[in-house]
Amino acid sequence: MPTAEALEKPDLYVVARHLERLWREDGPMLKTRLQVAAGVNYDLFTRYLEWMQAKGLVTMESSEDGHERVILTSKGEEAYKKLVQWINEVIHEKLPE
């Protein structure tokens, strides 16, 4: 489980999980829903969210009902796409038969 220091080097899969869930959502997503989908505790979720905001992968939006929503930026979508392409390159790599 990543700690506060480990967030300096965040877990690849946890970041990808956040980005993928946001990419699947057609528009802004409630913070609590994203936290449940990402499967991390609130403290950790907040740190990841801050990290992703700092990197420009997501932005926050306050709505009239007082709930905060998370939006995937185009940079975030591009980052997720790159990760998927790289993992695909691994699984498609041919080994000698």
Add this chain to the structure above:
Amino acid sequence: MKGGRLAAVSALILLATVTMMAAVIRLLPDFWGLSPAAPAFIFLPFIFLWRFRLTIATGTSGQVLSDLVRRLRMAKYQVSQSQHRLRVKVSSNTDLAVHARDSGEECEVTYQVNLTTNSTGTLVVIVLFTGGFLLVPAAVYLLIKASSFAEGGILPQVPLGGTPKSPEGVADIRSELIDGLSEGYRLSYEAYEATQSMYTTAVMSLLLTGILVWLAVFGLVSFGGLLSVMISRVIDSALLATAVALPFTIIPLQRYRRRWKPRVNDYWQWSHRLQLALVLEVDRITTANRQSSTFELIGEACSEVPKWLADRRRGGYLNRESNSVMLYSVLGALTIYLLYNTFYSLSLNFGFGFVSFVVVITSALLAFIAIEVWLYWRAKRGLRGEERTVVADWTARMLRTRAKMERYLQDL
């Protein structure tokens, strides 16, 4: 000649050899004994080596094949891609190789029926049981099945009006995810099939060994005159043979079961998990409580791939562990049977004593076991070396890619 054609030619040579062996073993009186198989060897190269034209598509061969592989995966077919061809699974018995050849601004798309291990095995069994009578009908059946699949399943997916540029954004990411899941599913399912087949062959080998040991012990005790009273001799020989044969079967069977069953189940679960994710992705279903992301699933699958590849290689065509053991066992048993007959007739005609008869047969049996153990050990050592290389190579590649991804996230 390479790839599919080389495999098809090897399989046809094997079939021809088996057909001739079948004719010789059956001691057919003359050359005409081979006649049922003769028409087969005129038709079989046509069926399995000919490239049948499917259609003409607009675009280069590379573009057409790339687009076709994406569309086929979206349509949930099992497809693998190499440089100039696709391999599409029709059923457990049939594969199709789809080729594209440039011709000006267009390209010709053709298909070829592949002889898989299963279909070759089926044709060998047909030769052994019918002497080649049903070889042509069986091959024609495979051709008809493959052709109707090509016309009904593949043709509608060929981009006839040119290959569209893939749109940026959502659809692009989805097709990448489908691509990864589809490849993972194919690899895991092939590993499952190979492992299941190895397990079945291993069980069959053990049963065969058990039967051979039983027959050998029964024959030696019963007909060797070790027991004098006839009825007692038959019953006691049968009981003794069973007592000797059982440890050769039951104990290794349990060992094989413990070794293979968990692996078969694990691969089945993996292929099921990836197939489910593939279906959800293709049908654009987003479940609220997905256990993990598709990216994670592909990442986890990547770490399993070395195991899948190793087992798929082991389950290769007649040259791997259990298949080899079974082949050596059958050949060895035939040799010993021939020796047994020769020395038995010699002992009858020239008055060979029983002791020299037993000594010769036992020596032959021990020599055969020693050769088999040595071949098995050598094959296994080679296989372990290959596995270590595959695992090391794959692990290094995974680590490099992961480091690249982490660096990318850091540098954003």
